Amino acid sequence: MTNKxxxxxxxxxxxxxxxxxxxxxxxxxxxxxxxxxETLAAFMEAEARDDVGAVLVTGKGNAFxxxxxxxxxxxxxxxxxxxxxHFQELALWWHQIFHRMVRxxxxxxxAVNGPAAGAGLGMALCADMVVAKESASFLCxxxxxxLANDATTSYSLVKIVGFRRAMELMFTxxxxxxxxxxxxxxxxxxxxEDDFDANxxxxxxxxxxxxxxxxxxxxxxxxxxxxxxxxxxTEFEIQNVxxxxxxxxxxxxxxxxxxxxxxxxxxxxxxx
Numbered sequence: 001m002t003n004k005x006x007x008x009x010x011x012x013x014x015x016x017x018x019x020x021x022x023x024x025x026x027x028x029x030x031x032x033x034x035x036x037x038e039t040l041a042a043f044m045e046a047e048a049r050d051d052v053g054a055v056l057v058t059g060k061g062n063a064f065x066x067x068x069x070x071x072x073x074x075x076x077x078x079x080x081x082x083x084x085x086h087f088q089e090l091a092l093w094w095h096q097i098f099h100r101m102v103r104x105x106x107x108x109x110x111a112v113n114g115p116a117a118g119a120g121l122g123m124a125l126c127a128d129m130v131v132a133k134e135s136a137s138f139l140c141x142x143x144x145x146x147l148a149n150d151a152t153t154s155y156s157l158v159k160i161v162g163f164r165r166a167m168e169l170m171f172t173x174x175x176x177x178x179x180x181x182x183x184x185x186x187x188x189x190x191x192x193e194d195d196f197d198a199n200x201x202x203x204x205x206x207x208x209x210x211x212x213x214x215x216x217x218x219x220x221x222x223x224x225x226x227x228x229x230x231x232x233x234t235e236f237e238i239q240n241v242x243x244x245x246x247x248x249x250x251x252x253x254x255x256x257x258x259x260x261x262x263x264x265x266x267x268x269x270x271x272x
Contacts, residue, residue, distance in 0.1 A: 016208030018056070053212050055107070063115050091150065102219075105217075125152060131191060207269055
């Protein structure tokens with residue numbers, strides 16, 4: 001059981017999975033300040049708990065997350081200084097969520113069960129793996145409400161889909177279907193309505209049961225590798241190798257392999 005009371009999200013831990021569910025379906029799970037703060041708190045709790053091996057992020061109802069709740073913006077007829085202050089504070093909280101998703105040394109799985117727009121798209125881009133329901137969709141939306149792109153898109157979108165497609169998605173503001181998002185490598189798998197929940201549950205459990213310390217090393221090295229030279233990247237890799245040898249997991253895994261109790265091609269996370 002969680003020690004904190006949440007109102008705009010649901011956070012629970014089961015079978016090693018810390019599950020964060022956006023719980024504002026009446027707003028398409030568009031988050032207000034409280035929802036954003038609770039989401040960050042849940043990530044911090046999941047990071048701190050030894051009984052959490054992976055984090056699952058999803059939405060309640062028919063939407064994943066529609067970004068921030070536009071109805072919470074100060075009246076546009078008032079001084080724009082108040083609106084600027086609102087966005088500045090909002091961004092500080094949102095950015096902490098994205099940073100946490102990327103930096104937490106545990107795998108983060110996004111289960112996109114419906115529309116993911118604006119910051120909702122950003123969270124999908126920041127997740128380590130993404131699965132989507134057939135009815136899911138992905139939308140930038142920033143330019144249509146007069147705002148510059150945000151939510152890590154300058155960092156994550158180009159890396160995932162490539163420069164031309166990132167420009168296309170942002171400039172056209174087209175909505176990608178789940179299948180298109182799969183083709184563009186935004187998602188790993190697309191599942192039917194009937195199969196979605198069971199497959200998400202299995203993948204999350206497999207991630208949680210995996211070697212968390214090694215998953216964390218891979219995650220950190222892939223993100224940092226974008227900015228490292230070849231020499232720096234390989235130096236950090238060997239440092240991680242040395243750390244992994246010190247972990248009891250290595251001795252046991254090697255023993256099983258040498259005794260033919262295990263194989264090197266065992267699939268640790270099943271993706272139907």
